[in-house]
Each structure stands twice: as structure tokens, then as C-alpha cells.
Amino acid sequence: xxxxxxxxxxxxxxxxxxxxxxxxxxxxxxxxxxxxxxxxxxxxxxxxxxxxxxxxxxxxxxxxxxxxxxxxxxxxxxxxxxxxxxxxxxxxxxxxxxxxxxxxxxxxxxxxxxxxxxxxxxxxxxxxxxxxxxxxxxxxxxxxxxxxxxxxxxxxxxxxxxxxxxxxxxxxxxxxxxxxxxxxxxxxxxxxxxxxxxxxxxxxxxxxxxxxxxxxxxxxxxxxxxxxxxxxxxxxxxxxxxxxxxxxxxxxxxxxxxxxxxx
Numbered sequence: 001x002x003x004x005x006x007x008x009x010x011x012x013x014x015x016x017x018x019x020x021x022x023x024x025x026x027x028x029x030x031x032x033x034x035x036x037x038x039x040x041x042x043x044x045x046x047x048x049x050x051x052x053x054x055x056x057x058x059x060x061x062x063x064x065x066x067x068x069x070x071x072x073x074x075x076x077x078x079x080x081x082x083x084x085x086x087x088x089x090x091x092x093x094x095x096x097x098x099x100x101x102x103x104x105x106x107x108x109x110x111x112x113x114x115x116x117x118x119x120x121x122x123x124x125x126x127x128x129x130x131x132x133x134x135x136x137x138x139x140x141x142x143x144x145x146x147x148x149x150x151x152x153x154x155x156x157x158x159x160x161x162x163x164x165x166x167x168x169x170x171x172x173x174x175x176x177x178x179x180x181x182x183x184x185x186x187x188x189x190x191x192x193x194x195x196x197x198x199x200x201x202x203x204x205x206x207x208x209x210x211x212x213x214x215x216x217x218x219x220x221x222x223x224x225x226x227x228x229x230x231x232x233x234x235x236x237x238x239x240x241x242x243x244x245x246x247x248x249x250x251x252x253x254x255x256x257x258x259x260x261x262x263x
Contacts, residue, residue, distance in 0.1 A: 001025050001071055030073045030080060033058050033088040037174060041139075041149050042091030044098075052140070055084060059181020074226070081178040088139070088174030092149045092166040099153020106150060107241040123147040131253035132157065133166035139173035155246035156169075237261060 036054060062077035073080050099106055107120055123144050126134045136150035152162050184190050 030058075030075070030083065034083055037084055037087040038091035038094075038203060040091060041145055042094035042098075044146065044150060052142075052173075055174065055177035056181035056184075058084065059178040059183070060185050062178070062182050063185035065195035066125055076096055077179070077182045081175045081182070083177050085170050085173075089167055089170035092135070092170060093163065094168070095146075095149025096153040096157075096162055100156065100159075102154070104241040104245045105238070106154060107244045108238060117244070119143050119147055120151065123151050124246055125245065127151065127250050128156075128253075130255040132161055132165055132251045135162060136172065137167040139169040141233035145173075151244075151246060152251065154244075155251065156248050157251040158248075187236070204252075 012130075033054060058073075058080060062073055107117070118219065125136070126138060126141070126144055126148070131135055134144075134148055135152060138145045149166070231251045
């Protein structure tokens, strides 16, 4: 079965067939995955990219069956997970550096659908509730994981503490979810389902992400245009940007796990 699968693509959508991906993308497939993971926490537009699903799919594709030895990426899943985790860590460090060097000015811009002041405020709420461990928790929360490193940098969170939390978060999210995807491939029903419907799984992952991205962009852009038409201020000026910067003491708080406002 494995030999046949590698000899002739049988997927409903040939360009999504694992064998086709191996032949056409080779090692670049993993590079693309790593870049997406890096961008999600290293670039302010990273929230438009896929995250958790991508990591699980990467783990599934690293399973030796029904693709080839060492899976679709051609290297051990341990290296795949390690490189993805490293990309997540580096992305977090770059995001912090952008915020630290750029300061509150990073938040100065016109809402356009790619950036929303509400996204920053949502991230700030996480910090106000959970303190520094938000850096760890944010990895599992879309949008927040993109803005958290920048917000920590703008607020001058202690660099050593930030790097420690960033490392823990990268390991749990990047390395952990990838390995989780790999492990569930050992479950016979799941492995058989993946083998039979791999093209549909990939199509759902890619298409679903694209639809969510476009939807998010259009909704945010519509809100910004509607607010502007009503005369609302849709620009984040210098003063408002400074207000979005958190005080360093927020990062030192113990988490408010029960949500009662007491740390």
C-alpha cells in the first residue's frame, strides 16, 4: 500500500496528495510551516495565519504511515517538532523586541481590518487577569498570541522572565501540539481516516483557514468603515497608544484564576 501510494497520487485533489507534496515541496514544506509559526508571534499580522490546526496537521503528516519513512517532511518527527517549537520561541523573542524598541508607537495606526485596537485591549485584559503567565497561556489563544509578545515588549516586561515564559509556551504549544498530532496517528481509526481522506483534511485545513482569515478581515474592515462613517475616531494616535501600554507591575501579578478581580 505504501509503495503504491508513493508511486501514483490517488488524492481527489492531486496537488494536495502527500506524495505530490513530498516531490514538489521537499524540505520547503517544513520551512513554510516554521515561517507561519514564527509570523504568528513575531509579526503583527501573524493572527491572519493558521496556528493550532497547522501544528496538529504537521504532526499527523510526520507519521511514517501511509507516507514514507519519517513522514511527509522526510525527517524524524522529533526534529519537526523541535524546529516548530524553535520557530515559535524565536517569533516570540522578535515580537518582544519589536515592542521594546518601537514602544507605544507600535500601536499607532488606523484600523484597517489588519489591525484593531480591540485586539490589543483583549490582550491587555489577559495580562491584567493572568499576569506574566499570559505569555504561556497566549500561545493557545488566537490573536492574543500575536499581540502578547509585542504588548510585553512595549510594557518593558522583565526580559529574563519573559524569555523563560516564552520558552515554556513555545515548548508546550509548538513542540507539544506537533507531537500530539503525531501521537494520534497511532490510533487506528484516526490513522485509517487520515490515510483515506488526507486530501480532504488538507483542503479543510487550508480552505478553512483562508475562509476564517477573509471573514475576520472583512468584518474588522466593515466595523472600521462604519465607525468612520458615524464620525468615530478610527485612528490610534500617540496618546491612545500610550494608554494601551501596560505598566510593568501588571506582569508581576499573580494570576486571577477565579476571575473575581483579586490576585
